[in-house]
Amino acid sequence: MFFTLSTSPGIEMEERKWEDLEFYCLVNVLGRVGMKSLLLDVPFVCKSWYKASLDPSCWKYLVFPKDLDSELDFTLIDRFKEKYKIENCSVDAFTKFAVGRSHGNCTGLYLPNGCTEEVAKYVADECPALITLSLPYDSIRCESSIVPSLIGKWEHLENLWLGSSENLVNIITQISLACNKFSGLRISSAIIQEEEASAIVTNLPNIKFLLLRGARIYFENLVIILQGCKNLVHLDVRDCLGFDSDDEAVLELASNIKTFNCEGSTLHDYDDGVIDHDDLVYDGYISN
Known part of the structure; x- marks a missing residue:
């Protein structure tokens, strides 16, 4: 395998083999390819790639x-x-x-x-x-x-x-x-009652990122979090059940949060079963 180098436009390119790349540079590149490639592809390219794939920095x-x-x-x-x-x-x-x-x-x-x-x-x-x-x-x-x-x-x-x-x-x-x-907590398919809401406020008063998308959380328990976690910069309570997304009291309490998402949240579950909690688990599991 080859890559090309050029110092400036118009100058003939020099072909070099990937295996000649400095080891630390190769490790840096391979550390970005993901687990599947590190296991199934990279080790079988050449000896230098195999050696680099074993470096702990890739993992x-x-x-x-x-x-x-x-x-x-x-x-x-x-x-x-x-x-x-x-x-x-x-x-x-x-x-x-x-x-x-x-x-x-x-x-x-x-x-x-x-x-x-x-x-x-x-x-x-x-x-x-x-x-x-x-x-x-x-x-x-x-x-x-x-x-x-x-x-x-x-x-x-x-x-x-x-x-x-x-x-x-x-x-x-x-x-x-x-x-x-500690600054960020994300919970998929959460049930946030008074005990959980109070625990978040008591134990994580300085938390900055809290993601509870798809949770079951009543208005009064959401208020506990909004009033107690003063350093929140991102709060995601989209698609929740227990409060309305256009509730003026909620919006007022969340007005100081830089990013507040509550779209799709509703007080009553009019369409029972519409929210696919398994999908939300995966969404909360991988997405940023």
Whole structure:
């Protein structure tokens, strides 16, 4: 493979091989191609690319597909098994393998659906530098979830995206104790009652980004957040159930927030079932 260099217009271009590119430059480029290419394409180009793909810097930001295990689709795991001639590979094993490639340097991690608490434990031990973490519904859906007890290991955490609001009070209590730079919380398919709203205000008074799109949150609980979180610069409560998007009291309380989105929110669920909460989980899981 070749790339061309030219110092100025009109000067004949010089052809050079990609494998001759300085190693640190190659690592910098490959760190941007994504997990799928790092696993299925890059290592098979040439020896220098394979060597560069093993550098932990290429694995600092890991976005797993939402579904790694599906009977309907040919998933990334299926392609991985086919490429490497592997007979069996679970979601947990694949996730640990990819996370392990970072050798503790991972700063952004978006875990897939289907991984167990064992993966959460592994991430807590192997990724102390995490700044952004997205946990799927599976990891936090039961009251006995270990996630709250793991938060203390991510002292650099600034952004957390959750697949549900279960264990929310315990999770944000631990965040307040361990994560001094925390600024952003996103929850998919949330149910925000008075306890959750009060916990957000009490434990995260300086939070800047709060995304609750598609949540069930009554007017009075939204007011608790609007009155208590004075440093919010972005609040997303679109498509929520429990208050009207044109409520004057809500709009007045949110007038000091730089970006306030509440379109589609309604007091009553006139069209029950219209909101696809599974889609909202994925939207909250990947989108910025």
